[in-house]
Amino acid sequence: MTLVAPSSPVAPVSSPPAGVPGEAARPAISPSASLDRAARRVLAANWRRGSTVPAGGLYPHQWSWDSAFIALGLRHLSPVRAQRELESLFGAQWGDGRVPHIVFDPLVPADAYFPGPAFWQSSLRSDAPAVPTSGIVQPPAHALAAWEVFRAAPAVARERSFLPRLYPRLVAWHDYLLTARDLRGSGLMSVVHPWESGMDNSPAWDVPLARVSPLPPSALARRDLAHASAAERPTNTDYGRYIRLARDYRDLRYADTRGSQEFAVEDPLCNALLAAGEHALASIAREVGASAAVHEARAARLTAALTDTLWDGAAGTFFAHDVVSGEALRSYSVAGLMPLIVPSLPAAADLVKTALGDRFRLGSACPVPSYDLTAADHEAGRYWRGPGWVNTSWLFWYGLRLHGELGLADDLRDRLLGRVRACGFREYIDPLTGTGYGTDDFSWTAALTLDLIRTAPSH
Ligand code: 2M8
Secondary structure, eight states, X not given: OOOOOOOOTTSOTTSXXXXXXXXXXXXXXXXXXXXXXXXXXXXXXXXXXXXXXXXXXXXXXXXXHHHHHHHHHHTTTOHHHHHHHXXXXXXXXXXXXXXXXXXXXXXXXXXXXXXXXXXXXXXXXXXXXXXXXXXXXOOOOHHHHHHHHHHXXXXXXXXXXXXXXXXXXXXXXXXXXXXXXXXXXXXXXOBSSGGGGSOTTOGGGHHHHHTSOOOOGGGOOOXXXXXXXXXXXXXXXXXXXXXXXXXXHHHTTTOOOTTOOSSOEEOHHHHHHHHHHHHHHHHHHHHHTSOSHHHHHHHHHHHHHIIIIIEETTTXXXXXXXXXXXXXXXXXXXXXXXXXXXXXXXXXHHHHHHHHSTTTOTTTOSSOBSBOXXXXXXXXXSTTXXXXXXXXXXXXXXHHHHTTOHHHHHHHHHHHHHHHXXXXXXXXXXXXXXXXXXXXXXXXXXXXXXXXXXXXXXX
């Protein structure tokens, strides 16, 4: 098979890699050959007529930020498939610019995933697409992914007008987040449901979620427990609250009226992706002949807002802000380290220091723990309350390279590959023991593993 030139986040985003896609061979790391093959098998098995499911059993539809990470891996296998992954997602964009967190596959039985299309009722909105979707969003990793997908194979992308077609949709997506979702005029976007953060049951959401009265277990038709152990998933009380919040938002026809939210937080991970995404949009704008200035200005504003509003210098991390109570959510989750992906971030060196400290133990724990290793409520095998995930670790690795921490980046890459080699393409992994949890054959674990294998070490 032909391989594409590895693209590096260290290279300036405005200069695509030279050469013809498909000509450069990946570095010969022979122990990775079988891992590479196995990752490709997972992605092939999870491909469904134009997009990839996160996992055939547990998540049998298309998820928003999963597709961004999956596209980053697919770009090494088939530039066209990587482009289609993003195109199919944006094909389900709503008229107000939101990109739904799930695009349902009409061929999958209605009760395969809860809550399904009958719960979300996207048809309540005349600006929703014909295909059924959810009505909430997920972290905006897409502009970054689109630019990296383009850089992997510019000729193929130009031939298909990939960026000219996607650019206006990416802009509408960011416009939605920066206007309708700037709930207090801080310049930052809010998430209005824990699922929107991507880190569903993060301890960071415990305080704001405690205000939400849960629906009783009889109102929940959980399907996840058929595919993963209850000890590794959110509790029934969490689920009761998730469904309550989603039902209330749906009953408002997904209106983002200021002050109507029971749960609203400014999350550092989402806002970091938005800022990094605006940098990517500036590069995309240059490629398609649009003005980059608006995106550069937005990136600068977001970086300043993140730093002024969410950064806590004494703690050495970014904390989410609870828009309802007006308080900082002082929880050391990996989301607080994610602004490392933002170019020219003033706090970059402090974030690396925090990652190397006891709470995250970057030098030994792997993947990067989703939550503070020293916290009394750290749970090494429960979802977003402790285990490490390959996507947030990949983002941290990307940020390390971006900020010139090449030795740390290479070390993290090698240890991530070692973990996956040992436990397979699991959804999440105990960062200290390497025990795998959640579903197996998880798409973004496979895709980002492939990306780590195919990207040359920095030095
Ligand atoms: C998880 O979230 C979904 C709800 O969106 C679930 O638990 O059913 C999260 O890990 C989320 O970040 C991820 O995108 C999704 C699919 O992999 O699963």
